[in-house]
Amino acid sequence: MIGGETMPSHADLDRQIEHLMECKPLSEAEVKTLCEQARTILVEEWNVQPVKCPVTVCGDIHGQFHDLIELFRIGGNAPDTNYLFMGDYVDRGYYSVETVTLLVALKVHYRDRITILRGNHESRQITQV
Template identity: 85%
Template sequence: MECRPLSEPEVKTLCEKAKEILMEESNVQPVKSPVTICGDIHGQFHDLVELFRIGGKCPDTNYLFMGDYVDRGYYSVETVTLLVALKVRYPQRITILRGNHESRQITQVYGFYDECLRKYGSANVWKIFTDLFDYFPLTALVESEIFCLHGGLSPSIDNLDSVRSLDRVQEVPHEGPMCDLLWSDPDDRCGWGISPRGAGYTFGQEQKVVTIFSAPNYCYRCGNMASILEVDDCRNHTFIQFEPAPRRGEPDVTRRTPDYFL
């Protein structure tokens, strides 16, 4: 498969159309079942293609992606472009939430900014996409039963109306409820704790919590399998695990203990 990025004018037009759609979506976006729920992709474009091969093509399959489309992998531009294009073409069949990496600050450190400079010769495409990220919904609610988001809960949020009332059209703050939704993590504890990542909180799994990670062999060196979660009409769920797609030009990476997942 040839991976040729869209031209800068094409990216601008695509994101303008996507913005019109995303502006109409809620901070707690309702999603119908059946749906396939997916976690981090992190620029691993060929693994995203493998995910669609295993889970089914969009629009045949209804998808919910929970953020972190860019950074770390070598194909962040292609990854986010494909997902945004699918959103524009099939707005009722794919939901794309914001992750903590859909951020101007984080993408300048972990790869997306530099990738845009390398592939386009300027930061214009990076700015177009990061401006669009401000409009991505923060959370989703499958059939009014399954609450989905990139990070986790917040001690500042008591109910879904509190999430709905947030002004999401901004850069991800360093603290506060919006930050917590994108940065918090479940933990084996009772109650709240300070997150070791420096943003958000850890929280106890007093109710059922499922985490989903969809980037196999993360950073091309971790050796992990990936998973997606299929939820049927009756809210029964099935995990599907998959291996990474064959390597296609990614540089060799020395395997070592990775940085903590950001």
């Protein structure tokens, strides 16, 4: 259990990630659960993180979901490839929600292979409507 929530099985996470890779939304309940799990993981991590090498470094996705999928096609899927995402996942592109939801699901499933950092676009001042 994490934060009072039961962790989904690997099969559940695999299904959710497969769904998200097709740019299909998860249910609100699934997204809330993923966010709670990610929060628990991220709160436990230090501000300075060790990153396993080799690593593919990615930055400034800005909601460009299809570019993210192309990145995985070229670089390899997790957990076969270690990824360091440098922030700025949202804003500008049409698929900010889909982009950040996929990255959160990958972090929850492959916490030691996916490192996500907060960029300036993940702040309330930038994304507030």
